[in-house]
Amino acid sequence: MTAAVAKSALAKSTAHSIVEASPRAKAVASSLVILYAVISILPLLWIGATAFKSQSDAIAYPPKVIFEPTLEGFVNLFTVRTRQTPDFIAKLPPPETWYDKLVRQHDMVIAGPSKVVPRFVNSLIIGFGSTFLAVFLGTLAAYAFSRFRIPLADDLLFFILSTRMMPPVAVAIPIYLMYRQLNLTDTRLGMILLYTAVNVSLAVWLLKGFIDEIPREYEEAALVDGYTRLQALRKVVLPQAVTGIAATAIFCLIFSWNEYAFAVLLTSGEAQTMPPFIPFIIGEGGQDWPAVAAATTLFVVPIVLFTVLLRKHLLRGITFGAVRK
Amino acid sequence: MADVALRNVSKRFGTVEAVRELSLTVNDGEFLVLLGPSGAGKTTTLRLITGLERPDAGSVMIDGRDVTHDPPGSRDIAFVFQQYSLYPHLTVYDNLAFPLRSPARRVPEPIIRRRVEQTAELLHIASKLSNRATRLSGGEMQRVAIGRALVRDPSIYLMDEPLSSLDAKLRAELRLELKRIQLELGATILYVTHDQVEAMTMASRIGVIRDGQLLQLGTPREIYENPSSSYVASRLGTPQINFFPASLLSGVPVPPGTETVGIRTEHLRLAARNGGPMVGRVHRVEHLGEQNHVHVDFKGESLVTLADPHQPLHAGQEVELSLVHPLCFDRAGRRIPAMVH
Ligand SMILES: Nc1ncnc2c1ncn2[C@@H]1O[C@H](COP(=O)(O)OP(=O)(O)OP(=O)(O)O)[C@@H](O)[C@H]1O
Ligand SMILES: [Mg+2]
Numbered sequence: 001m002t003a004a005v006a007k008s009a010l011a012k013s014t015a016h017s018i019v020e021a022s023p024r025a026k027a028v029a030s031s032l033v034i035l036y037a038v039i040s041i042l043p044l045l046w047i048g049a050t051a052f053k054s055q056s057d058a059i060a061y062p063p064k065v066i067f068e069p070t071l072e073g074f075v076n077l078f079t080v081r082t083r084q085t086p087d088f089i090a091k092l093p094p095p096e097t098w099y100d101k102l103v104r105q106h107d108m109v110i111a112g113p114s115k116v117v118p119r120f121v122n123s124l125i126i127g128f129g130s131t132f133l134a135v136f137l138g139t140l141a142a143y144a145f146s147r148f149r150i151p152l153a154d155d156l157l158f159f160i161l162s163t164r165m166m167p168p169v170a171v172a173i174p175i176y177l178m179y180r181q182l183n184l185t186d187t188r189l190g191m192i193l194l195y196t197a198v199n200v201s202l203a204v205w206l207l208k209g210f211i212d213e214i215p216r217e218y219e220e221a222a223l224v225d226g227y228t229r230l231q232a233l234r235k236v237v238l239p240q241a242v243t244g245i246a247a248t249a250i251f252c253l254i255f256s257w258n259e260y261a262f263a264v265l266l267t268s269g270e271a272q273t274m275p276p277f278i279p280f281i282i283g284e285g286g287q288d289w290p291a292v293a294a295a296t297t298l299f300v301v302p303i304v305l306f307t308v309l310l311r312k313h314l315l316r317g318i319t320f321g322a323v324r325k
Numbered sequence: 326m327a328d329v330a331l332r333n334v335s336k337r338f339g340t341v342e343a344v345r346e347l348s349l350t351v352n353d354g355e356f357l358v359l360l361g362p363s364g365a366g367k368t369t370t371l372r373l374i375t376g377l378e379r380p381d382a383g384s385v386m387i388d389g390r391d392v393t394h395d396p397p398g399s400r401d402i403a404f405v406f407q408q409y410s411l412y413p414h415l416t417v418y419d420n421l422a423f424p425l426r427s428p429a430r431r432v433p434e435p436i437i438r439r440r441v442e443q444t445a446e447l448l449h450i451a452s453k454l455s456n457r458a459t460r461l462s463g464g465e466m467q468r469v470a471i472g473r474a475l476v477r478d479p480s481i482y483l484m485d486e487p488l489s490s491l492d493a494k495l496r497a498e499l500r501l502e503l504k505r506i507q508l509e510l511g512a513t514i515l516y517v518t519h520d521q522v523e524a525m526t527m528a529s530r531i532g533v534i535r536d537g538q539l540l541q542l543g544t545p546r547e548i549y550e551n552p553s554s555s556y557v558a559s560r561l562g563t564p565q566i567n568f569f570p571a572s573l574l575s576g577v578p579v580p581p582g583t584e585t586v587g588i589r590t591e592h593l594r595l596a597a598r599n600g601g602p603m604v605g606r607v608h609r610v611e612h613l614g615e616q617n618h619v620h621v622d623f624k625g626e627s628l629v630t631l632a633d634p635h636q637p638l639h640a641g642q643e644v645e646l647s648l649v650h651p652l653c654f655d656r657a658g659r660r661i662p663a664m665v666h
Contacts, residue, residue: 221404224397225429
């Protein structure tokens, strides 16, 4: 009896299961992953740190790892300031807020808010708006391609894919001219439409893969039970495609959030997004690296949040369509 | 509940004729089983009745009404699919409630609750109602799938091999339950299977189908005792019926035109040698527990029959064979009625 127990314990400690990696292999694997994570996250951390440095700390050499954090970068990012003589500042009434005070230390006064907030809002509206539209249209199209007999379906799908074969910027000039004619230049609507057009082909292809994986018997059961096609789509297909929808949404958002070339070309004021705006910060009053870093940090946050929120679906989503078959 | 009828229905997929000129009436309150091998067109037949497929020709009638062009939702049919019957994103309760929540029906929630609980009770899954549909054993899933049909009170239940993925014990159990439920509810059921035991035990009538054609329709007894063709005869009975060339038989009276003789266990007697003309040699005895399968070599053919475990038979032994009213078939496999004595 005890011998048997001992024997089985022995077997457990020596035999390597096929599915379970050995502790050593696990340790090596995890240290590699951690190393890689550190290497890739270091630049981001550096940007984050720079956002809280003073201008002199930011350009100090050797670089300062330990420094006194300040919100100067953020204040400079959110405000427009004018330089004044110390006499002028001394004559002013005492500063009303902590940021007024901070600015005056550098012989400046706040002249007004900067454009960062409207630019950021533009990015949010255009990024999420075009993502929503692309995923919405993509889902409907993918469902139709997956479920109905569509004449020339393969050719149409190839055509949809082919719109992505050329780099979008290659058509920049025709689009610029077209947008001018249509009065869509420098409008949020114009940017949303443009990014949707670029993203929707990707969305159709990705989502078609996911929807193909959902057995059609599920909807058919709903149809037999008296649901309409649209209700079956909403109650049966969408809940099961949520993984694919989340993955697709992230891909679309990343594209439109980061897009630079069209944004530079087509927006200058009203509809300008963050990517073309950030370089402007450098130019305003010397090389204000903390302000640039602050802007970049701010810029990264929504994507990180969005990805973290959808993370649960995402991991399965990315492998789901690809691995099977 | 109502009558459901197919009239000369045909359906082809490309070059495959899945269903050919099929006519079939399921009477009110009847448990009709379609029995056929894989690819026979069983699922297609059910899908045609539901309206998930459109027939190329022929019509579908429910209660005398032509529904051939009606959408599935308006036909008042409950369908248990062969696979993928449960929604993985819903609980067992919501899966069962799903058909009742259909906007076409608008059943109030309290009534849904009662129906779902009754059905769960009936299928012994009441304790699993709050489980996720994916957190069930195969047998439980199958019950929920059947339950999704039973919560409704449709004109007909269509069931596509609902027990096929279960182990033998559970299948036997659910077979009995299903038959009991059908009698209790007085339900009209069209049930599809390739399992002869399911057909024999549950059916009021069996339809044997092959290559999209209905070969014979009748009570289990009729089909078993009076198969219209050698194919139908081969679908029923364990061990499978033996076919033996009539020309090799001596001293057995067969009607003219008989090409093959179908010999089931009950048509074949084995005895010790006593000078009769038909002598075979026991080739192998398979012990299956409650019974023995005996393989007998006779004139170069092998016959398999059942034998009492107590009958002392062993390989190599010579035995005397005699036939009692075997089934006779012509060259094309059609049944030739036995001679009237
Ligand atoms: N959607 C389809 N497209 C093309 N061929 C099909 C389609 N559905 C069925 N078939 C063909 O029609 C024939 C009958 O298929 P069906 O599914 O009705 O068989 P079955 O009797 O249900 O078989 P099983 O017992 O394996 O479920 C088969 O040859 C099958 O390949
Ligand atoms: Mg089938």
